Every structure is written in C-alpha cells, then in structure tokens.
Amino acid sequence: MNYAAPFAANSLENHWMPFSANRDFKVEPRLVVKSQGMYLWDHKGGKILDGSSALFNVALGHSRPEIAVAVHAQLLENDYSPFFQMGHPGGFELARMVSNVLPDGFEHVFFVNSGSEAIDSALKIIMAYNQARGEASRVRMVSRERAYHGVNIGGTSLSGMVRNRDAFPLMMPHVAFMRHTWLPENRFTRGEGEHGVELADDLQRIVDMFGAKTIAACFVEPVAGSTGCLVPPKGYLKRLREICDKHGILLVFDEVITGFGRLGGPFGADVFDVKPDIITMAKAITNGAQPMGAVAVREEIYDTIVNAGQANVIEFFHGYTYSAHPTACAAGIATQRIFADEKIFYRAAAMSEYFLDKVYALRDIDLVTDIRGIGMMAAIDVKPDGAVGTRGTAMQKKLFWNGLHVKFTGDAGIIAPPLVAEREHIDELCHVLRTTLESIARA
Numbered sequence: 001m002n003y004a005a006p007f008a009a010n011s012l013e014n015h016w017m018p019f020s021a022n023r024d025f026k027v028e029p030r031l032v033v034k035s036q037g038m039y040l041w042d043h044k045g046g047k048i049l050d051g052s053s054a055l056f057n058v059a060l061g062h063s064r065p066e067i068a069v070a071v072h073a074q075l076l077e078n079d080y081s082p083f084f085q086m087g088h089p090g091g092f093e094l095a096r097m098v099s100n101v102l103p104d105g106f107e108h109v110f111f112v113n114s115g116s117e118a119i120d121s122a123l124k125i126i127m128a129y130n131q132a133r134g135e136a137s138r139v140r141m142v143s144r145e146r147a148y149h150g151v152n153i154g155g156t157s158l159s160g161m162v163r164n165r166d167a168f169p170l171m172m173p174h175v176a177f178m179r180h181t182w183l184p185e186n187r188f189t190r191g192e193g194e195h196g197v198e199l200a201d202d203l204q205r206i207v208d209m210f211g212a213k214t215i216a217a218c219f220v221e222p223v224a225g226s227t228g229c230l231v232p233p234k235g236y237l238k239r240l241r242e243i244c245d246k247h248g249i250l251l252v253f254d255e256v257i258t259g260f261g262r263l264g265g266p267f268g269a270d271v272f273d274v275k276p277d278i279i280t281m282a283k284a285i286t287n288g289a290q291p292m293g294a295v296a297v298r299e300e301i302y303d304t305i306v307n308a309g310q311a312n313v314i315e316f317f318h319g320y321t322y323s324a325h326p327t328a329c330a331a332g333i334a335t336q337r338i339f340a341d342e343k344i345f346y347r348a349a350a351m352s353e354y355f356l357d358k359v360y361a362l363r364d365i366d367l368v369t370d371i372r373g374i375g376m377m378a379a380i381d382v383k384p385d386g387a388v389g390t391r392g393t394a395m396q397k398k399l400f401w402n403g404l405h406v407k408f409t410g411d412a413g414i415i416a417p418p419l420v421a422e423r424e425h426i427d428e429l430c431h432v433l434r435t436t437l438e439s440i441a442r443a
C-alpha cells in the first residue's frame, strides 16, 4: 500500500491542530494513516508501537472489528435520534453496563461527549444538588496543583497545570487548590508512596480558611494522569474521603484515564478502596472509537435532583445534542462486552507486574530522574534541556521515528500501552525507550 498517496494530496494548512506546535508539525508532519491492534502506521510506511494507548483511550487495541461492526450496523439502523424527552435503547443498555462495572451504589449515568464535558456536567450536577438540598452557600470547588480536568471553562478553572490556564484569564471564581502529591522522597517508588499522606490535610486547611459551608466539592484524579502518573501517597485518598465526610463535601474522582482497567482494577475507586460521590469517565468507555464521556453519581445525588419535584417537568436543565449518541452507545456496548468477555481488568492486573518490572528497569539511564507507576500506567521523568518540555517534545518526536508512540507532557513520558499488550510488546516498548534515551544521553 502506498501510504504517501493520501498525504500528498492534502494541504496541512487549514487544520488548526489541538495541543500541537502547529508550525513545527507542518515542517515535519507525523501522520498516522492506519492503526491496528498494538500498532500505528505513519504516512511513510513506518510501523509504530502504541505505548500510550493513543491518548490513554484505546484500551483494547486499535480498529477492533467487533466495535466497527456494531457502529456500522447502528448507522444503518438508527444513525441519530435525540435523547431529549425521548430515547433509544442503546443509551439505557450502555448505562446499565457501565453501572455494572462501577463500584456499588453508582446506578445512574449521565452521558456526554468527552472528558471535558463530563467535568463541566459534574460541576452542574454538584450545583443543582446543593441548590436542591438547601445548601446553596456551597459554591467553592477544590482542586489540586498539577490536576488535569479537561479544557472547557469548568475544567480549565480546576486545572492545576499552569500552561493550560496561562492564556485564559476569565475562569470560574472560588476555586481553591491543594498541593500536588509529587515528593522527592517518593522518587522511583512503585505504586503508592510512603510519604505525603498529610498533603490531604490541605483540604482541611481550605475548610478552616473558608468555612465548610462554602465548599461544594473536591475534585481529584485518583492517579493524576496527564501531568505524569502521580500515584497518591498511601492513605491519601482515604483521608480526603474522611475530611469530605466530616464537612458534607462531595468527593469527585475524575477517572477519565484511570477508569476501565488502567490501574489494574475496574476503577481507581476499587483499586484504592475509596468510594467517591461522583465519578467522571470518558476515553476507554468506547475504546476511543467514538467520542463519549459520562458522569455517574451516588443514589442520593440522583434522588435529590430527579425525585424532588413534579414528575412531568424537566429536572435538570442540562444535556448535549449528542448525549448518548446512538453510534457512541453502540461502540460503548461493544467495548463493554469485550471488557467482560476477555476479562480485560484481570488481564491488566495480571500483566502489571511484568510491565512495571520492565519500565522500572530503565532507571539506570542517566537522563531518567524519576519513575512512577501503578497497574498498566507509568511515567518517566527525563532531565530537562532548557525550557520545561523542550526535551519532552523532542523525545516524543524521536521515539515516533524510532517506532514508538509515547505521549509526553512537559518532560514526563506517560507509558500506558493497550491493556491487551503481550509481554513481547512491553519488551519492544522498553527496548525502544532505552535505545532512544541512551542515544540522547550520549549526544
């Protein structure tokens, strides 16, 4: 196959690419023209191992025929029908399936189109809940340094990744930030660090400062993903739960990356044995084949908002044209079936030890300053070279041409292969990482 042909026919000028150095990319384009299983192919015919499940979403490997067939059939049967004051079977079926894999008590699932929309929808659910339960003074949200909660205005307001908010001065007011959980004492720890549980007391300090009655919710990623796999210190999430319980604050786990097996259990809530009040998810819910996100809430939140007023009026004035889009539901149903049939969450747990052994073996490389990991996710920090992110961006490009996709944020490479990876894929991944890092160290 001539992979160059479709590329040669196109201009790169018109597409303003997201989260990209547009000018640099257009000088040295990296187009993916095919993806299958564990691999991507570029426009020059190069074969690239997918070391980050694309953007942490393609958990089952690329172009799964079961998902493609389901989406195709759905398009021919009912390409689109709205979910406002009417419905289609797929939305109900998928909500049931997702609820089945969530921790007990999450019986209600609200569909959206992305992780960012899941966060903004969660914010509105929290506001509506507090209004309905007579706690309207709870307007303040708590987030954390280095947090990533998507890029809509709500999520950007909660963002602890400074570059993601730098250029956008008009944000939601009343957001307080806890410290992040990266500590030098925990460097190269596998799983949860021994140090830092007391960082959870930042939430108590925010309560002491502003008063519990002003605080609505505390948002955390169980493992901060996009900033570079910050695994929480031992006991940290449990302590956050206790402080939330003491003060009537809702605990939100943003599981957009950590949901659906990534940490070696169905959700981070299961892995850390801490039950939040709200879980946001997206990414692997459809294996990346269709855009979709969701918010799941505990019974009491749903009851308070939905079962409070008159039965024949809309209870929650929120939703998107494409909430529970039929093709996204078809992709989601097919994905959830594969998760169950192939016991993917167990598989991820079983492969984790091998994966982490191999990744942590890279610590002897001179450029590597820290490694963190849990389940099937890890991050490698490399020594910066000038401005933060310069080396990371260069590394990501070099790895691509060397046959490996690893997503870098700043100078951290985030390694999260599809959960169907075999040992030989992990070996290949770590081999390319080692040779590339060593060649940069020598240069």
Ligand SMILES: Cc1ncc(COP(=O)(O)O)c(C=O)c1O
Residues within 6 Å of the ligand: 113, 114, 115, 116, 117, 119, 148, 149, 150, 151, 221, 225, 226, 254, 255, 256, 257, 282, 283
């Ligand atoms: C924890 C978390 N929340 C929200 C988002 C935003 O998701 P999306 O890019 O689908 O809007 C992401 C994306 O990486 C994420 O990691």
